Amino acid sequence: LxxxxxxxxxxxxxxxxxxxxxxxxxxxxxxxxxxxxxxxxxxxxxxxxxxxxxxxxxxxxxxxxxxxxxxxxxxxxTLESLAYQSGVNDSVVISILDARRGEFFCAAYLFAKGRAMRLGEERIVSKLELYSLAKEQNKKVYFVSSDVEVLKDFNMFDTVVVEEVSxxxxxxxxxxxxxxxxxxxxxxxxxxxxxxxxxxxxxxxxxxxxxxxxxxxxx
CATH class of the missing domain: 3.30.420.40 (ATPase, nucleotide binding domain)
Known part of the structure; x- marks a missing residue:
């Protein structure tokens, strides 16, 4: 830069x-x-x-x-970086990465006017916990990841694939x-x-x- x-x-x-x-x-x-x-x-x-x-x-x-x-x-x-690549606004973005062992690194962000406010802490969760997290939100939810395979488990939601995390x-x-x-x-x-x-x-x-x-x- x-x-x-x-x-x-x-x-x-x-x-x-x-x-x-x-x-x-x-x-x-x-x-x-x-x-x-x-x-x-x-x-x-x-x-x-x-x-x-x-x-x-x-x-x-x-x-x-x-x-x-x-x-x-x-x-x-890294999770916040993924969120900023989503290109969405006035929505909740849930950034996810494969943590192995059937778990995911995740963090949720509320986007408004191009800025992200994190909702809770970054954490490791199961697939079911991610489903629950998404359903708790009162705004449209997007799942974002740099891994296409990871997003396949969440295709019932809107998803965004990030090509360049940097x-x-x-x-x-x-x-x-x-x-x-x-x-x-x-x-x-x-x-x-x-x-x-x-x-x-x-x-x-x-x-x-x-x-x-x-x-x-x-x-």
Missing amino acids: KANNLVCVKEIKQEYSHIEKIGVVVEEILMRNKIKPSQIEAIVVGKGPGSFTGLRIGYAFSKGFCFAKRIPLYQVS RGLLKAFEASLSKVKDGGKGRDFNLAELAKASPNYLRAPAAKTLEERLADRSA
């Missing part, structure tokens, strides 16, 4: 390739658009929920880049934050905040870091 205009969108949809390609893709985008790393004023990262590995790789790269360049990191919900991430960011546009490069950099930034897994990771395993042993 440059001068409030979207310069380029690139998404990696191959499984298990993020760690190999994220740096290459970023370098390619910068070179193609003649942007120097020193010109980047902030990083916006999708904080999940989602794949444990994908989130950790995204955060490791983003936090490392922000630390090296002393620029702020902004975190945006566009929604930027829309959600623009709707909630304007700090990057208001300040100079690095004005909002805060090392303590950067260190605390972490993904929203919703479900505890099965694999833990060495520090987490040592903490469990000493507890």
Whole structure:
């Protein structure tokens, strides 16, 4: 995003390739658009929920880049990003992602005048709980996801397939934050905040870091 205009969108949809390609893709985008790393004023990262590995790789790269360049990191919900790509208004949008084990990551948003107000917390629910959530609303409901297969279970409702989640991430960011546009490069950099930034897994990771395993042993 440059001068409030979207310069380029690139998404990696191959499984298990993020760690190999994220740096290459970023370098390619910068070179193609003649942007120097020193010109980047902030990083916006999708904080999940989602794949444990994908989130950790995204955060490791983003936090490392922000630390090296002393620029702020902004975190945006993946579910909110999906909602902003729905293109609906005066309706309730329920963003869903496959959480495996027959469950779904979900969050409901009320859209009015292009802005989303979240209704309740992001959570993991069953299919029946999603049906109940939809029927509780007193406005038209849309189910939104980036996964066509997930939406097949909800074809009795209106559904929207999101092709490029990153566009929604930027829309959600623009709707909630304007700090990057208001300040100079690095004005909002805060090392303590950067260190605390972490993904929203919703479900505890099965694999833990060495520090987490040592903490469990000493507890």
